[in-house]
Amino acid sequence: MQLSPIGYYSDFVVYPLLIAALAASGLAEAGLSGAAWWIVTCGSFVALWTLIEYWLHRAVLHHVPLIRDLHHDHHVNETASRGTPSWLSLSAHGLLVFLPIWLVTNFGMASAVSSGLMIGYLWYVCIHHILHHWHPPHAGYVYRLKQRHALHHHIDGDGNFGVTTGLWDRLFGTATPKQAARRSETRGPPL
Structure with missing residues (x-):
């Protein structure tokens, strides 16, 4: 959706x-004896975010009717200030992840999982912004992502x-080969 x-x-x-x-309070609760566990849990959920990102993009942004239309507008107007409002993403995260995990387990687990997913989401937001607004050097990770x-x-x-990795596209068979781009350049833009 369009954002200010x-x-x-x-x-x-x-x-x-x-x-x-969240990390400071979660690590404080975990203490020295639980800090390594907290960090590993958090890191695991940063990695899991990449799979969630893939499926949200593939299944929700490209197939749920109202959301698909909003996302299509992003494809047309790539540099416009479009995205999910912070209040919405944070509310969804709190209600769907943090609170249920805290209620079922404890604050330490909820903070580790939530911090990991939020780090992953922040990484996605940063990378997606860079891909549409910056011109990275023609080498390395960010240029390949672009x-x-x-x-x-x-x-x-x-x-x-x-967006942040091509791993899941390769594993699920949705990677677009670079050869498709070369063939497309000789035929012109898609109709």
Whole structure:
């Protein structure tokens, strides 16, 4: 959805502050004896975020009717200030992840899982912003991601759903090969 500049950039401020507070309190509760467990749990959920990101993009953003239309607008207006408002993503995260885990287990587990998922989400938000607004050097991780994401936007909207990694596209058979881009360049843009 269209966001004001404050709404668009708020994730870059709110999430780091919330992650820091949640991590500090979770680690404080875990203590020295539980810190390693907390860090491993958090890291595991950062990694899990990449799979969640893939499936949200593939199944929700490209197939749920109202959301699909909003996402299509992002494909058309790539540099517009579009995204999920912080209040919505944080509410969903709190109600679907943090509170249920806290109620079933404890604050330490809820903070580790939530911090990991929020770090993953923040990484996604940062990378997605960079891919649409920056011109990274023509080498390395970010440039490869930009190439992959450009294929998704301009050549094959049914492939390259991973934004922060191409791993899940390769595993689930949705990776768009670079050869498709070369063939497309000789034929012109898709109709």
